[in-house]
Amino acid sequence: MERCRNAAMKKNAQKTLTPLSSSLKANTDAIRSRFGGSFDLVVRLFRSDAAPSRELAIIYIDGIVDAETVNVSVMEPLMSMTLPPHAHTKGTKLLDALRSCIVSVGSVGESATLEEALQAVSDGSCLVLAEGCTSVLTASVNGGEQRSVTIPQTQTVIRGPQYSFVENIRTNISLVRRIIRSSDLHVQMHKIGSQTHTDVAVLYLNGIVDEGVLKEVYRRLADIDIDGVLESGYIEEFIQDETFTLFPTVLNTERPDTVASILLEGRVAIMVDGTPIVLMAPITFFSFFQSPEDYYQRFDIATFIRVIRYAAFIVSILLPGLYIAVTTYHQEMLPTTLLISLAAQREGVPFPGLVEALLMEVTFEVLREAGLRMPRAIGPAISIVGALVLGQSAVQAGIVSAGMVIVVSFTAISNFVMPEFNMGAASRIIRFIFMLMAGMFGFFGLFISVLLMLVHLVSLRSFGVPYMSPMAPGSASQSIFRDVFIRLPWWAMIFRPFELKLRNPRRLPNRRKPAAQRHSDNP
Amino acid sequence: MQRIGKSQLSIMIIVFLIGSTPLFELGLKARQDAWIAMAMAAVVGLLLTVIYVKLQKRAPEAGLAELCRMHFGKWLGGTVALVYTVWFSYESMRNVRDVGELTRMALLTVTPKWIIMLLILFVAAYTVSKGLEVFARIVQLLFPIVLISYLFIILLLFIAKLPEIDRLLPIMENGMGPITKAAFPDLVSFPFGQTVVFLVYWKHLKEKRELGKTTFKSQAGVSAFLIFMNMLVMSVLGPALSEVTSLPLLQAVQLIRLANFLERLDVIVTLLLFIGLYVKMTALYLAAVLTLKEVTGAAYRHFVWPVGLVVYAASFLEPNNTYHLWLGLDVTLKIVPLFQIVFPLLMLVAGVRKRYKRAASP
Structure with a gap:
């Protein structure tokens, strides 16, 4: 606890925030110099009909933004469109007007400090600056080269979906969303790594997940203090329960269907940007012997x-x-x-x-x-x-x-x-x-x-x-039937895994045989 | 506080009581009537358990040391609890030594005993250092192995047509005399009276109400099993052969010869005995550590390795196996009724008076 607070205080002390100036030139120079004059930083100054009296600028990093979106949704409207007559364009109101009437990107934010602006540029946003404004617009236009979704390399199945995660966390989340189409699928984003600012997402199914476990996952993620996260293995070593053991206590997968299935069991998935490997917890020893194909085959x-x-x-x-x-x-x-x-x-x-x-x-x-x-x-x-x-x-x-x-x-x-x-x-x-x-x-x-x-x-x-539940601790019938040694037919798999304290432990609300096998339906 | 479930308690009682018991053909003084002696002792053992459960019910959240203090007062009770600790350690040491002797006899004839005992005691100490919950779980994990192995052995003995009912006849050749002599106090003290150690563990039970029921059921079941095993080995070997072999069950299993393939099953027996001995050794070791903790109030972890060291050192005190067996089967069995019968009975009586007092005072 004490250590935690100290670390947090240190973090705050390091962050001295610089407010943006009202001069456009001062702002662009500050951003350019903070990037050390990097060659891929694009700073474009221009004048537009929207605000004829003032100079505007957009700033982005070439290669991590989608050039098409920048051109079509930011540059073009700014240069060609005019603001409606009723819009306020005086002083700092100009940016609000630009945001609401001109920039046609889905997610647009505003930041008033240099550090936030820098972070936005690094994250792949396009900044819109205007002379006389002490804040900037940040239009989210992430993009750039990335691998497309392919077949799984390490966890192959004969029967079952044949696609796997990629390096982009947004794509990965969408792959899971496409399987579980429910508002109960919650995704919480964290940024970890003082240098890499890597996106780490926690996925769970609200109403099913073991709340205690979820809280523990958040606690352990918040405690991570590292400069860079390049792969989910970094996170795994920080959040696992025991370091000095040969046995893995966090499961990983590159298959969206596996993630969906463990979410349905009430567990938690942790995605890290930049890797197709997703972490899953809590798990037991027996989870390592279950292949996704077990559930697709007879x-x-x-x-x-x-x-x-x-x-x-x-x-x-x-x-x-x-x-x-x-x-x-x-x-x-x-x-x-x-x-x-x-x-x-x-x-x-x-x-x-x-x-x-x-x-x-x-x-x-x-x-x-x-x-x-x-x-x-x-x-x-x-x-x-x-x-x-x-x-x-x-x-x-x-x-x-x-x-x-x-x-x-x-x-x-x-x-x-x-x-x-x-x-x-x-x-x-x-x-x-x-x-x-x-x-x-x-x-x-x-x-x-x-x-x-x-x-x-x-x-x-x-x-x-x-780790050894439901065998020890647990009962004999649990260890035999609860998906440890025997994979029951789907209609008989009524409960979610017993070792979790779930709010909603039933998979199948009522126990009954499939319609075709019920006596009343048989001729 | 660490908690165990009722199925865990039940399995602990079963595996603990099986322990190394089938290793020896007990009650041989009654010759072919050994099983009757076993049965009598089992009944008395159950009666003893009634006493222990009664004691525990008076203070469900109290361990052995706490019970001693309640009944005998602070200082005397503490001393009695310490004496119990010494006894638990001693019994644990006997199992360590058993492993050493058994390995020398059955598996590794030239490897020095000190390293064998060091290894098994290290595993026990590691378990104890992890605590009661982990111990309960490991017993739970070992139980199916024990169960299946015994069933397998029994099945094969019958398939090989080895047991002959004639070897158990005539029943009560010399009347009740030798049987009673064999049963009391030897068979009561070992293995049945050893359930006294559960006075340390009962307070950790989650479902307090089920304490008596669970305990009696499992003890009755395991007693029946032990009597059956005793009969089985006797019916295979007969009284004369049982008397001269040091490990009768091993001897009986060595007689199995089936299909030119299932011949050397000694390894299963040895494995079973190792498991039993390990569980017993660890249970007693853990009991000693838990009681010490309760007496002194100091942290649990301080006692794990010191007690282990004492047990290890003590296992060298006996010069050879003959001495070890003599000490165990003749001397120890005469002393342990003190712990299994005298102290609990004293507590029972002292408690009754106290309750009257309490009832009278307000």
């Missing part, structure tokens, strides 16, 4: 695939550790024939199981990173080098055993099953810890590290919501 298939995902996660963190533990300490666990074949493979291998596994896992991590960073054109080379040279040849050369190659490959593939990239990243690091513990203490080491991981998991929270 429920039985979706349930099956979801269970596969949990299994793949367990495999991807445990399998190498288990293999090391079994081959190093507990050979008696294996059926005899399997044991003999494994032993025969390992005969020529010079390393102990742990070293062999670490070697292969690190190699794989290097391959994977190389595949990501390499130019597209030489991508296939990686797979050839990786698969043939490091896989087959390493076995033939007797450096690693064939069994180990199978284990590492299967682990790697399991890791790619995760719908969320950051949970997959967590499992990669956990895997190494498990491998080390298994190499040192066998099954006991595995037991200890899994237990430690579970204790850590249940101690986590995401915006106050326990």
Whole structure:
């Protein structure tokens, strides 16, 4: 609290506001010099029929405004139109008259200080100045080059909408608005970053959202004090509940339909200008195993695939550790024939199981990173080098055993099953810890590290919501049916997630089967 | 104050009472009638729980230390609570040592015991440092694993046709004498009387009204399960074999041989025992820390690591496993009725008089 207030006071102290002068030249010079004479700052002085006696000016930055709008809605009317006779044009009233009768841009503001004017120019507004006025008009004419909406790159689905967010926050908000056409969809804007002044939007559905969580989101956003925000990852690290954990406590997505679905569940989305990645909170561990496609496919298939995902996660963190533990300490666990074949493979291998596994896992991590960073054109080379040279040849050369190659490959593939990239990243690091513990203490080491991981998991929270709910805390029926392991058919998914304290917890107001399946309707 | 739900309490009681109990074939003094001894002890255990619940109901928001102070006065009560703390730590230490011995026997024969005990105690200390809510949640998370594993083992034992009812016969060969001797006080003290530790936890229960019902239900259920497991192991191994093996359940499971594939299931048993021991160790450790906090009034976090260190150091006091077992099964079981029966009964009696006083004074 105390720290907060101090920071706020410091902020205020820094902001000494300069009022604008009544001289047009003084104002344009001041703005030009504050921008250091930057070459992309356009200052245009002119005279117009609207106010023949006075000189006018418009100022904007080339490239971040829409040139068309500036020309058609600001420049042209100003130069060609005249004010109606009844309009007041004396002194400072001139600007009001220009605003109401001439400048035909949707959102026009007025600022009286130099700092506000500068900020408006940086945000992509066009300033209209007039001789003898101590304020300026700011016409919002954002524009410029931007990427168009494309198909999702990282979170692809077979069935479902095929478009994703872009870098422009306005476009992104509109994409969500097009899905949820309701006045209950509220968007609150914040500016974060003392230098970048990045737009950060908080989206929620009024009447459904968990108010306590919303308040907490605002509190944490207000507390951020940083010079620049380039990506939502900056915001995520400031607002997450726990820094020193491998597990992500904020979900992210590039899909508008995912954002819409979590808003409908009563959660909050946080958009950051300049990135297509949107943050969502509060979430639980199980949110990372839900793909948007689960809800578009048939429920039985979706349930099956979801269970596969949990299994793949367990495999991807445990399998190498288990293999090391079994081959190093507990050979008696294996059926005899399997044991003999494994032993025969390992005969020529010079390393102990742990070293062999670490070697292969690190190699794989290097391959994977190389595949990501390499130019597209030489991508296939990686797979050839990786698969043939490091896989087959390493076995033939007797450096690693064939069994180990199978284990590492299967682990790697399991890791790619995760719908969320950051949970997959967590499992990669956990895997190494498990491998080390298994190499040192066998099954006991595995037991200890899994237990430690579970204790850590249940101690986590995401915006106050326990990370492992509705399993712990929660009840058995909740953890089975509330969208954790089983995706119920849509008509049976009556409630929103239980872990949130929602004002309106029901998705479906009354519980009933679809019309076609009700008895009375059947012939 | 941290709060736990009634389902969490119920699961805590179940997993706590299972603990390491199936590890040993208890009540062997009654030979094939061990299960009858278990049943008798279970009934007495439930009666004891009635006393504990009654005590708790007098002051629903009071922990063990507070209850002691209420009934015995400030200084004497505080001392009694401290003695309880020592006992909890000691029992926690026994579980740490059990893990050490079990790992040496079943998994890692050459790894030094100190590192094994250090690791398991570290996990326990980490849990305790996170508090009661986290402990309740982790037990909740482990419960399905325990449940499914036991069901799996039981199923396989039956599929492999190992249990033979003959091994439980004849019933009461030597009359009631040996059975009673086996049941009292040994079986009452371990595992059933250990529910006294819940005097520390009950005050954290959210739904105060459900306290008695939840506790009795879960304890009755888990008692039935323990009796059943006792019968099952006895019917697989028989009294003679049970007596000579140190880990009867492990022995029984090793007999399972199905389809040339399901052969080495020891690892499931070991896992189950680790989970049970971990839960028990942590529950007692946490109880010691919570009671200390209540007695002294100092912050909770100051006691987590010191108590852990004391438990760790104490786990080296016994020279070997034989001594450990002797101390646990012969000496300790004779002393613990003090905590499980004598003190609670004293409190019950003292409380009755106090209530009369209170009724008379105004």
